[in-house]
Amino acid sequence: MGMTMTQKILAAHAGLDHVEPGQLIEAKLDLVLGNDITSPVAINEFEKCGADSVFDKSRIALVLDHFTPNKDIKAAEQCRQVRRFASKYDIDNFFDVGRVGIEHALLPEQGIVVPGDCVIGADSHTCTYGALGAFSTGVGSTDMAAGMIAGKTWFKVPQAIRVTLHGKLPKWVSGKDVILHLIGEIGVDGALYESLEFTGDGVKSLSMDDRLCIANMAIEAGAKNGIFPVDEVTLAYGKDRFRREPVIYTADDDAAYVSEVTINLDELRPTVAFPHLPENTRTIDEVGEVKIDQVVIGSCTNGRMEDLRTAAEILKGRKVADGVRCIIIPATQKIYLDAVHEGLVDIFINAGAIFSMPTCGPCLGGHMGVLGKGERAVSTTNRNFVGRMGHVESEVYLASPAVAAASAVTGFITDPEKLD
Amino acid sequence: MNAHGFVHRYGDNVDTDVIIPARYLNTASHEELAAHCMEDIDKEFVHNVKQGDIIVAGKNFGCGSSREHAPIAIKASGISCVIAPTFARIFYRNSINIGLAILECPEAAAEIQGGDEVSVDFDTGVITDVTTGKTYKAQPFPPFIQNIIEKGGLLNSLKQG
Numbered sequence: 001m002g003m004t005m006t007q008k009i010l011a012a013h014a015g016l017d018h019v020e021p022g023q024l025i026e027a028k029l030d031l032v033l034g035n036d037i038t039s040p041v042a043i044n045e046f047e048k049c050g051a052d053s054v055f056d057k058s059r060i061a062l063v064l065d066h067f068t069p070n071k072d073i074k075a076a077e078q079c080r081q082v083r084r085f086a087s088k089y090d091i092d093n094f095f096d097v098g099r100v101g102i103e104h105a106l107l108p109e110q111g112i113v114v115p116g117d118c119v120i121g122a123d124s125h126t127c128t129y130g131a132l133g134a135f136s137t138g139v140g141s142t143d144m145a146a147g148m149i150a151g152k153t154w155f156k157v158p159q160a161i162r163v164t165l166h167g168k169l170p171k172w173v174s175g176k177d178v179i180l181h182l183i184g185e186i187g188v189d190g191a192l193y194e195s196l197e198f199t200g201d202g203v204k205s206l207s208m209d210d211r212l213c214i215a216n217m218a219i220e221a222g223a224k225n226g227i228f229p230v231d232e233v234t235l236a237y238g239k240d241r242f243r244r245e246p247v248i249y250t251a252d253d254d255a256a257y258v259s260e261v262t263i264n265l266d267e268l269r270p271t272v273a274f275p276h277l278p279e280n281t282r283t284i285d286e287v288g289e290v291k292i293d294q295v296v297i298g299s300c301t302n303g304r305m306e307d308l309r310t311a312a313e314i315l316k317g318r319k320v321a322d323g324v325r326c327i328i329i330p331a332t333q334k335i336y337l338d339a340v341h342e343g344l345v346d347i348f349i350n351a352g353a354i355f356s357m358p359t360c361g362p363c364l365g366g367h368m369g370v371l372g373k374g375e376r377a378v379s380t381t382n383r384n385f386v387g388r389m390g391h392v393e394s395e396v397y398l399a400s401p402a403v404a405a406a407s408a409v410t411g412f413i414t415d416p417e418k419l420d
Numbered sequence: 421m422n423a424h425g426f427v428h429r430y431g432d433n434v435d436t437d438v439i440i441p442a443r444y445l446n447t448a449s450h451e452e453l454a455a456h457c458m459e460d461i462d463k464e465f466v467h468n469v470k471q472g473d474i475i476v477a478g479k480n481f482g483c484g485s486s487r488e489h490a491p492i493a494i495k496a497s498g499i500s501c502v503i504a505p506t507f508a509r510i511f512y513r514n515s516i517n518i519g520l521a522i523l524e525c526p527e528a529a530a531e532i533q534g535g536d537e538v539s540v541d542f543d544t545g546v547i548t549d550v551t552t553g554k555t556y557k558a559q560p561f562p563p564f565i566q567n568i569i570e571k572g573g574l575l576n577s578l579k580q581g
Contacts, residue, residue: 037445049575074446124486140488140514189480193509364442385437387460
């Protein structure tokens with residue numbers, strides 16, 4: 001029996017010719033990642049077991065992105081702890097305020113993850129790098145600590161769901177709508193313990209920003225990872241960017257899949273996930289009248305350049321509705337600068353939106369846009385659980401940058417096509 | 421190795437944001453995390469929970485964020501075992517890594533009610549609802565996993581040999 005892309009990458013990193021679903025393997029890691037929330041717990045574990053060295057200082061990334069710039073004294077202390085650790089072990093890829101971006105936008109942008117890699121990160125959205133044709137998955141802090149010490153970890157080889165994409169996305173429909181639609185179809189545990197392997201003629205029409213967004217939310221279907229084939233789009237993205245030589249794996253023709261999902265991109269509509277699960281999806285045509293208090297455009301899901309361009313296209317010459325706060329957050333410093341140079345920031349500020357420095361802040365109710373009791377937000381982030389962005393009685397509606405920007409203009413969840 | 425206590429029952433898809441809201445992730449202190457465990461889904465939990473108690477929940481328990489703070493908060497609150505039909509995979513791995521016993525058992529998760537007195541034998545995987553007298557069988561942990569849980573987590577187990 002043939003192997004899926006994921007199985008091939010895992011086999012190669014375990015030094016095996018072949019692996020089977022369910023097999024327990026020990027795999028070498030190309031990168032171990034942590035942030036300012038998960039790294040302190042990992043560092044405590046690292047020190048508890050008496051470790052005094054890391055396996056490879058160039059293969060660890062520590063990214064202070066969640067509660068930074070420090071939102072309070074406790075957050076500041078957590079960052080200090082990570083900063084000291086990074087300095088002590090001379091970690092090459094340590095990103096502090098000024099250089100920092102949201103980890104899952106930053107590492108691909110900087111070429112730190114390349115196709116064929118095997119990556120663990122103490123952040124559930126580590127699955128984002130599947131867009132590059134890498135195996136990458138979220139773990140906890142203890143696995144991060146063990147990974148930093150040993151440079152390897154154990155995995156159970158997953159079986160896969162094949163998601164075949166056909167056609168091309170219509171105007172105002174994006175990668176976010178693809179992944180929300182898929183989660184709506186299979187549910188928040190629809191891919192539990194499994195890989196989501198994307199394939200089909202529709203892949204080539206998807207930009208890298210769309211693919212990163214889709215792979216990013218694989219975890220929201222419970223998946224271990226989401227992965228895209230490496231093609232010309234991937235290699236063009238990686239040119240002058242990838243810091244190591246990419247290794248291209250392709251699924252065997254006779255690879256086995258537990259189930260199949262087909263999505264016709266041409267037929268997709270802008271999609272919104274209602275509170276309080278990402279699977280509670282409706283097309284924009286089924287939304288009805290939902291009044292909102294806040295819009296957030298940003299995060300590791302949708303804080304990339306294309307997302308900001310889409311928002312700017314809609315906000316240009318328009319105003320954010322009275323009573324709505326529109327918060328726009330570029331995911332990295334580079335995206336920030338590009339947005340300045342392209343004139344997007346003028347558009348945002350003239351529209352009455354705020355444009356902030358890179359941070360995960362509001363996505364997880366940390367800072368920079370926490371919701372109060374009864375407040376509703378349309379957000380391009382990834383989770384709409386109870387209390388995710390603030391008060392336990394607040395509500396989050398997940399949507400694309402196009403829908404979020406259009407909603408900011410009207411004050412209601414809005415189809416971008418229907419703007420005057 | 422055994423667990424014995426009273427049951428706190430929850431539904432499907434209990435996510436790590438309600439287990440420990442992100443507003444409390446500015447600390448790694450086990451005691452502080454435990455003080456806010458389940459706060460956004462059950463404000464009374466921290467007042468009602470007693471050492472050894474058991475959580476029984478619906479499918480996909482622990483979905484969402486990879487925060488290890490979630491199983492840490494549950495364990496530090498006194499919970500000795502979580503029983504559910506399925507767990508989100510990162511939560512499953514984290515729980516074992518920090519030494520929180522978790523068992524997949526759809527039948528037990530469907531039938532055991534909140535407030536029931538339950539005991540678990542980790543050697544055999546037998547779950548006994550003392551209140552109703554019914555027993556259920558979960559897959560027992562292999563010895564190396566039991567060792568991790570008994571030693572209080574993966575890195576503790578490595579350190580102590």
